[in-house]
Amino acid sequence: NAGVTQTPKFQVLKTGQSMTLQCAQDMNHNSMYWYRQDPGMGLRLIYYSASEGTTDKGEVPNGYNVSRLNKREFSLRLESAAPSQTSVYFCASSEVLAGRGYTFGSGTRLTVV
Amino acid sequence: SQKIEQNSEALNIQEGKTATLTCNYTNYSPAYLQWYRQDPGRGPVFLLLIRENEKEKRKERLKVTFDTTLKQSLFHITASQPADSATYLCARSWGKLQFGAGTQVVVTP
Numbered sequence A: 001n002a003g004v005t006q007t008p009k010f011q012v013l014k015t016g017q018s019m020t021l022q023c024a025q026d027m028n029h030n031s032m033y034w035y036r037q038d039p040g041m042g043l044r045l046i047y048y049s050a051s052e053g054t055t056d057k058g059e060v061p062n063g064y065n066v067s068r069l070n071k072r073e074f075s076l077r078l079e080s081a082a083p084s085q086t087s088v089y090f091c092a093s094s095e096v097l098a099g100r101g102y103t104f105g106s107g108t109r110l111t112v113v
Numbered sequence B: 001s002q003k004i005e006q007n008s009e010a011l012n013i014q015e016g017k018t019a020t021l022t023c024n025y026t027n028y029s030p031a032y033l034q035w036y037r038q039d040p041g042r043g044p045v046f047l048l049l050i051r052e053n054e055k056e057k058r059k060e061r062l063k064v065t066f067d068t069t070l071k072q073s074l075f076h077i078t079a080s081q082p083a084d085s086a087t088y089l090c091a092r093s094w095g096k097l098q099f100g101a102g103t104q105v106v107v108t109p
Helices: none
Strands: A004-007 A010-013 A019-025 A031-037 A044-049 A064-068 A074-078 A087-094 A108-112 B004-006 B011-014 B019-025 B032-038 B045-051 B056-059 B062-067 B072-077 B086-094 B096-099 B103-108
Touching: A004 A087, A019 A031, A019 A087, A019 A108, A031 A064, A031 A074, A044 A064, A044 A074, A044 B096, A074 A087, B004 B086, B011 B019, B019 B032, B019 B086, B019 B103, B032 B062, B032 B072, B045 B056, B045 B062, B072 B086
Parallel strands: A010 A108, B011 B103
Antiparallel strands: A004 A019, A019 A074, A031 A044, A031 A087, A064 A074, A087 A108, B004 B019, B019 B072, B032 B045, B032 B086, B056 B062, B062 B072, B086 B096, B086 B103
């Protein structure tokens, strides 16, 4: 099925550990995004990639890095996890042209202890 | 800073009635607003988009309005059904999308 695939779905990390969240889309979209969602708060943009080869910071980039590996894949890395990074992470993709909604993955639930 | 706000209280509504959700934003009007549906444990799903020069948009039982004077969008679900129970998010274009926290809708038979 066409869409956005995220792995893993669940992860528990100890403080200070590192990990990479993977995201891939098969809709040939140019733009990809990483959001985090916390209770009572809206989705907050961490990083985005308007096109292959470019990445930019969003609203809450501290503690994260990203890589746009190719047009399909956009990964999010936590170098040294902190309890404040406990959240649900969503990857999304879209066409550059206005008027198209975002397509989201099913999310990664991350707990840092 | 730019803000986008939705009613944080859950909306409880009886089946068959119309649910109306509000989305308010600050400062400049966005080029467009989008509405998404999110079910527990799932990612948001795109429903509707309305541009700033459009007053109203419809899709099946859904209707969205956009009032740039009030800086507000209203989202209506007519003839609501229990299957409409979910959290509904609004988002505005600000370069990238900026999302509200969402409003939970509970439709009871």
